[in-house]
Amino acid sequence: MGRLIDLCKQKLGGAVISAHEQHGDETVVIHKDAMLTALRWLRDDEATKFDFMMDLTAVDYFGTRPREERFEVVYHLFSLSHNHRLRVKMPVAESDPAVESAVTVWRAADWFEREVWDMYGIVFKGHPNMKRILLYEEFEGHPLRKDYNIRKRQPLIGPEN
Amino acid sequence: MGVTVEEKNLEAALGDSVILTQVDKVIGWGRKYSFFLYPFITACCGMEFMSAAASRYDLDRFGAALPRFSPRQADLLFVVGTISHKQAPILNKVYNQMAEPKWVFAFGACVCSGGMYNNYATVQGIDTILPVDVYVPGCPPRPEIVIDGLVKLQELVANERSSKWPRGKAQYEPRVKR
Ligand code: SF4
Numbered sequence: 366m367g368r369l370i371d372l373c374k375q376k377l378g379g380a381v382i383s384a385h386e387q388h389g390d391e392t393v394v395i396h397k398d399a400m401l402t403a404l405r406w407l408r409d410d411e412a413t414k415f416d417f418m419m420d421l422t423a424v425d426y427f428g429t430r431p432r433e434e435r436f437e438v439v440y441h442l443f444s445l446s447h448n449h450r451l452r453v454k455m456p457v458a459e460s461d462p463a464v465e466s467a468v469t470v471w472r473a474a475d476w477f478e479r480e481v482w483d484m485y486g487i488v489f490k491g492h493p494n495m496k497r498i499l500l501y502e503e504f505e506g507h508p509l510r511k512d513y514n515i516r517k518r519q520p521l522i523g524p525e526n
Numbered sequence: 527m528g529v530t531v532e533e534k535n536l537e538a539a540l541g542d543s544v545i546l547t548q549v550d551k552v553i554g555w556g557r558k559y560s561f562f563l564y565p566f567i568t569a570c571c572g573m574e575f576m577s578a579a580a581s582r583y584d585l586d587r588f589g590a591a592l593p594r595f596s597p598r599q600a601d602l603l604f605v606v607g608t609i610s611h612k613q614a615p616i617l618n619k620v621y622n623q624m625a626e627p628k629w630v631f632a633f634g635a636c637v638c639s640g641g642m643y644n645n646y647a648t649v650q651g652i653d654t655i656l657p658v659d660v661y662v663p664g665c666p667p668r669p670e671i672v673i674d675g676l677v678k679l680q681e682l683v684a685n686e687r688s689s690k691w692p693r694g695k696a697q698y699e700p701r702v703k704r
Contacts, residue, residue, distance in 0.1 A: 501611070504611075519646060
């Protein structure tokens with residue numbers, strides 16, 4: 366296993382649900398409750414020093430995974446000083462699509478989290494401005510959820526559309 | 527301007543010193559060669575619009591070259607490119623700001639029908655929000671078909687009755703004002 370995975374397992378112990386490495390890219394799956402502490406540690410520790418959150422997104426595994434882990438929120442981290450990368454994922458249940466906001470760790474998370482809310486309906490608790498970013502406030506539903514009906518028409522335009 | 531046989535006979539009887547026609551025809555003839563267009567450009571079709579409007583294809587030959595960037599000075603609304611639901615209230619506002627008489631030119635598949643974007647974000651044809659006079663399909667349409675559409679619009683305008691105007695506001699009233 367890769368060096369970063371070993372570090373995570375040492376530090377976070379049971380919070381690491383699983384980990385894998387592919388072509389030198391390391392991924393750890395971390396439990397939702399431990400996520401914020403883990404992210405803060407990843408940013409601050411001298412050995413990891415992930416000072417750059419490159420991307421934050423989500424995946425909907427509707428129909429392919431049990432409902433308790435239907436969504437997965439994904440962070441892509443990069444360290445400018447060490448020039449290494451890590452992908453951190455956390456499963457999110459369909460019944461409780463709410464996670465802690467990472468805005469206090471990286472300011473860059475702000476718009477990404479709004480986008481994830483917009484498209485997947487996952488709420489980020491503690492976010493300073495949790496509202497839609499690409500769509501408009503009157504939009505009904507979250508279009509990148511796999512159970513969003515692709516024939517659905519939004520009400521703003523009127524019935525004949 | 528098109529005169530009937532009786533008008534011709536009457537003109538001849540008067541020694542060809544007068545021209546007989548109808549007010550609507552004179553007005554239509556004047557309007558069809560003096561479009562002032564407002565390009566409402568949102569997406570890739572804009573490239574093809576530039577090509578059609580610039581010197582090689584030269585819409586100026588048809589009297590429709592000068593884009594006005596204020597809807598109040600324009601009478602031909604060129605809707606060019608994908609219109610999203612978020613954009614629709616803005617397009618609506620631009621249409622309602624134009625002075626009558628005014629015509630709408632649907633440029634490209636996206637504007638005519640939503641094109642390949644049959645999804646949550648795209649308006650499925652702008653005729654759901656405002657009246658359209660010419661539909662020009664194509665993704666994007668070639669300049670030749672744009673010119674063909676423009677010539678068809680000229681025919682339409684030349685034969686219009688003044689009783690058609692004013693046409694009034696767009697049929698769709700956005701629930702949200704933006
Ligand atoms: S019709 Fe095609 S070229 Fe035109 S805006 Fe739509 S996708 Fe772009």
